[in-house]
Amino acid sequence: MKIRPLPDEVVNKIAAGEVVERPSSVLKELIENFLDASASLIEVSIEKAGKRLISVFDNGEGIEKQDLINAVKRHYTSKIKALEDLYSIITYGFRGEALSSISSVSRLTITSRTKNDLHGSQLSLEGGKILSFSEVGCPVGTKVEVKDLFFNVPAREKFLKSENTENIHNVSIFLNYAIANPDKHFKLSIDSKQVYNLYPSSLKERLTLIYGKDFVENLKYVEYENYLGKVYGFVSLDSVKNKKSHIFINKRPVKSPFISSIMKKKIGDNFFILFFDLPPYFVDVNVHPAKIEVKFQKEKVIVDMIESLLKDNLNEFKAFTVSYQELKQPKSAYQTKEGKFEIIGQIEDTFIVAYSDSYVYFIDQHVANERVMYEIILSQLKESKKIPSQRLLSPFKLDLSPKQEFILKEINDTLETLGFKVENNYLISIPYNMQISKAVETLYEIVESYPDITHEKVASSLSCRMSITAGDRLTLEKAQELIKNWIKTENPNVCPHGRPIYYKISIDEIKKAVGRK
Numbered sequence: 273m274k275i276r277p278l279p280d281e282v283v284n285k286i287a288a289g290e291v292v293e294r295p296s297s298v299l300k301e302l303i304e305n306f307l308d309a310s311a312s313l314i315e316v317s318i319e320k321a322g323k324r325l326i327s328v329f330d331n332g333e334g335i336e337k338q339d340l341i342n343a344v345k346r347h348y349t350s351k352i353k354a355l356e357d358l359y360s361i362i363t364y365g366f367r368g369e370a371l372s373s374i375s376s377v378s379r380l381t382i383t384s385r386t387k388n389d390l391h392g393s394q395l396s397l398e399g400g401k402i403l404s405f406s407e408v409g410c411p412v413g414t415k416v417e418v419k420d421l422f423f424n425v426p427a428r429e430k431f432l433k434s435e436n437t438e439n440i441h442n443v444s445i446f447l448n449y450a451i452a453n454p455d456k457h458f459k460l461s462i463d464s465k466q467v468y469n470l471y472p473s474s475l476k477e478r479l480t481l482i483y484g485k486d487f488v489e490n491l492k493y494v495e496y497e498n499y500l501g502k503v504y505g506f507v508s509l510d511s512v513k514n515k516k517s518h519i520f521i522n523k524r525p526v527k528s529p530f531i532s533s534i535m536k537k538k539i540g541d542n543f544f545i546l547f548f549d550l551p552p553y554f555v556d557v558n559v560h561p562a563k564i565e566v567k568f569q570k571e572k573v574i575v576d577m578i579e580s581l582l583k584d585n586l587n588e589f590k591a592f593t594v595s596y597q598e599l600k601q602p603k604s605a606y607q608t609k610e611g612k613f614e615i616i617g618q619i620e621d622t623f624i625v626a627y628s629d630s631y632v633y634f635i636d637q638h639v640a641n642e643r644v645m646y647e648i649i650l651s652q653l654k655e656s657k658k659i660p661s662q663r664l665l666s667p668f669k670l671d672l673s674p675k676q677e678f679i680l681k682e683i684n685d686t687l688e689t690l691g692f693k694v695e696n697n698y699l700i701s702i703p704y705n706m707q708i709s710k711a712v713e714t715l716y717e718i719v720e721s722y723p724d725i726t727h728e729k730v731a732s733s734l735s736c737r738m739s740i741t742a743g744d745r746l747t748l749e750k751a752q753e754l755i756k757n758w759i760k761t762e763n764p765n766v767c768p769h770g771r772p773i774y775y776k777i778s779i780d781e782i783k784k785a786v787g788r789k
Contacts, residue, residue: 295322296441301370306330321438334386376400448525454478496581645735660704661691667698710737732768
């Protein structure tokens, strides 16, 4: 037998807990189990967002007959045997909880056969209780069917969201593992409709099938390796805010605020997909039952790897490193000194040059206007005011992925309050005074930010694309109006994304530099 009970000392050390929160939780655990079984094909079928059925088939090594019953027992696993194994985990699963938890809240059937067996075995359970265990004919591999999820826990079923919402989570989980394992064949059907059929390929080819050729062509491959391990992936050369970035640690999709914050400091809001290949002992995945959080033995090593990755590949990339002094006067002081801002001119149709109180200011006109628009739009949203819209003369056909279509249906009412109207994947109306190309970018960004669609994020997205841009020549009157509105804002120092709005230098510094002081 391969599947054995864990010793008590190991059970007491692992981050045990409920792994079944919603259908996507089930899908995640099953895909991980099948990848651990050396499968080259993973075929997923979902009905009614997984409430009626989640079926996953793989062509892996299968489960031996004598192990099948042990597979649904809590803390029975073939992945680890002793306490020290927790520090050398190379598999996705290791706690021996998934199938036990799933079977307790569903009608579960497992059908499996190894290459050494003439016949397969089938185990059926209902609410965790075995109904039947028999010999059946089946191909080599394993098929798990989870039916009527939460049929015996109606209180938990009530907490599930709409089918669209649950399918968004299901597709996200599926794509996470499809991206992490481009050498595997992944198939997904939802309500008998094939959504994805991703053949084994290179990472770039897999990303192209998911995100589209135009998007992937603007990504740069990056790679760095040192004594500890390797980090590689793709980074966008342009600011891309309508795609969620991905982080994988030893092919495990994770959420890492630590890594995300480093990347934001280095490349701003640019999109990235990073893979870290690190020794198992260096990464603790036993932090949370869902295994999506990790801790590193030494965080400084990760910082150094990322800095070297970007420096070696992108020549310090696109980091904004210009230092600036914060405006220190209270807001009332700005209002009393409006007349003292003397506009000198405009540089490269990008920076307004102004003089005030012994300082020369170089003000980024787009970022300053973005701050103004952000605070106006945010105030409207918080007061539940609808953003004015304009109807397009010709509807614009949106190019949506299956996941984006689910999200669009889910947030349709929200979009209409923001000035967007979409019918049958055609954009009918957009926010007033916004270009169609920028409106489409904003729409995609809002869709991709789901489910974290906050007033602040929406205001940031809209203000960025409704503001004047670098390259716009301003009249003196327009520049004066912008400066007047900018100094009245709650935060005149940085834009909604955290970029400095201006750089200033004192006249004394200038005099000193040219030898006049």
